[in-house]
C-alpha cells in the first residue's frame with residue numbers, strides 16, 4: 001500500500017489545470033529535492049526545491065527520513081505547477097533522477113518503511129564488507145558488478161536492516177518486504193503502489209546486479225543472504241514506468257525516464273560517445289567517462305558502471321566517486337559554524353593569497369576513489385598561529401579540486417586517453433575560485449554547462465525521448481550549450497607544490513597502505 005496525499009499532509013494543495021507541452025523532471029538529491037519543468041529547447045521554465053534533512057546517529061552513520069523525501073518531492077511537484085501555471089495536462093512525461101545507493105526497505109502491505117533510509121555515505125556496514133572480502137568474494141563482486149566491495153553500495157545496507165531491525169529477516173523471508181533505491185520508493189508511491197521498478201543505472205549501484213547479463217545476480221544475493229522477492233523489476237532508463245496517480249496529478253502523466261543522478265547528469269551533458277567525460281560537484285564529486293559497449297575494469301581504483309541505458313543500447317562508464325565535496329562546505333557551515341552559506345566561500349577563499357600550506361582532507365566517512373579506504377578519517381594539516389577562518393575555507397574549497405585531480409589522472413590511466421577539457425556541473429561548480437583552481441591543477445580548460453540543473457535535464461531527456469517529445473539524441477545535442485570556460489594558468493611549480501602538500505596530507509589519513 002502506498003501513502004495518500006492525506007497521509008502526507010498535502011491534501012489541500014491541489015491546483016487547477018492549464019494546457020499542454022512540457023517535461024517535468026524530479027531530482028531527488030541528497031541535500032534537496034527539486035521539481036523542474038523544461039521546454040523543448042531544454043530550457044528550464046520553472047522550478048521548485050526543498051531541502052531534505054540528514055541525520056548522523058553515530059559517527060560515520062548517515063540516515064534520512066523516506067517519508068520526508070516523499071512528502072517533499074510531492075510538495076515541490078505541486079509548487080512548480082502552481083508557480084508556473086503549467087499543470088498536469090501540459091506535462092508530456094515525467095523523468096525521475098535520484099541520489100543513488102541510498103536504501104529504503106518498506107512493508108509490502110502497509111507501505112511503511114521499517115527503518116530510516118540508510119544514506120549512500122553511511123559507513124555502518126564496513127564490517128559486513130570486510131567479511132565479504134575475508135570470505136574471498138571480492139573478485140566475484142568486482143567482475144559481476146564492476147564495483148569495489150564497499151559499504152557505499154546498497155547491498156550491505158539491506159543486509160544490515162535484515163540483521164538489525166526486529167522481525168525484518170522473517171518478514172523478508174516471507175516475501176513481505178520491498179527494497180528500493182530512492183527512485184523505486186518514489187515510483188512506487190507516485191503510482192499509488194502500482195509499479196515496483198527501478199532502472200539499469202540505479203540497479204548497477206546496488207552491488208547485487210550483474211552488469212553483463214543485466215539481471216539481479218543469484219550468487220551475489222546468496223552471498224549477502226538477501227531474498228530476491230524484495231527486489232524491484234529492472235527496466236531501461238527511457239520507457240514506460242507507469243502513470244502518476246490521479247490523486248497527485250489529475251491528468252496522470254507518465255513516468256517515462258529514470259536514472260541515478262550521476263548517470264542522468266552524464267546524459268544531460270550529452271556524453272554519448274566513448275571518451276566523453278563529465279564531473280559533477282555536488283554533495284560528493286562524481287566523474288564519469290563513457291567507455292562504449294565495453295566494460296573497462298579499472299586498475300586504478302575506479303568503478304565500472306552502467307552509464308547510459310537508453311534506446312536499447314547500454315553504454316558503460318568508468319566512474320570515480322568522491323564521497324565528500326560540497327558536503328565539506330556544509331560542514332564549515334553546520335559543523336564549525338564559520339560560514340553563513342556556501343555562496344560566501346568563493347569570496348573568502350579569494351581573500352587569501354594562497355593556502356599557506358594548509359590542507360583539509362575530507363575523509364569524513366572514509367576515502368572513495370581512487371583510494372578506497374573506509375577506515376580513513378578527515379584531517380587538517382599545516383595549521384599555524386596565522387591560520388584563520390579563510391585558511392580553512394580555502395582548504396575546503398581546494399580539497400574538491402585535489403580529489404578531482406586524483407580521480408581524473410586515474411581515469412586517464414585506465415582509459416589510455418588524455419582529456420582535452422573537463423565538462424562540469426553541480427552546485428559547487430558555480431564557485432569560480434574552485435573551477436579556476438581546478439583548471440590550474442589539471443592544466444586543461446574546465447567548462448561549465450550552461451544549465452546548472454544538468455542532472456534534472458538528463459532525466460527530462462530520458463523521459464522526453466521515450467514519449468517522442470524529442471526525436472533522438474541528435475536533437476538533444478542541439479540543445480546542449482556550454483557556459484563559462486576556465487583556462488589554466490600555467491604555474492607548474494606552484495601546482496607541484498600544492499599537489500605534494502595534498503598527497504602528503506592524504507597519506508596521513510590512510511589506514512590501508514597499498
Ligand code: ADP
Nearest residue numbers: 029030031282283326327329330342427428431
Ligand atoms: P546534491 O544533488 O548532491 O544534493 P547539489 O548539486 O545541489 O548536490 O550541491 C549541493 C552541495 O554543493 C552542497 O553540499 C553545498 O555545500 C555545495 N555548494 C553549493 N554552492 C556552492 C558554492 N558556491 N561553493 C561551494 N560549494 C557549494
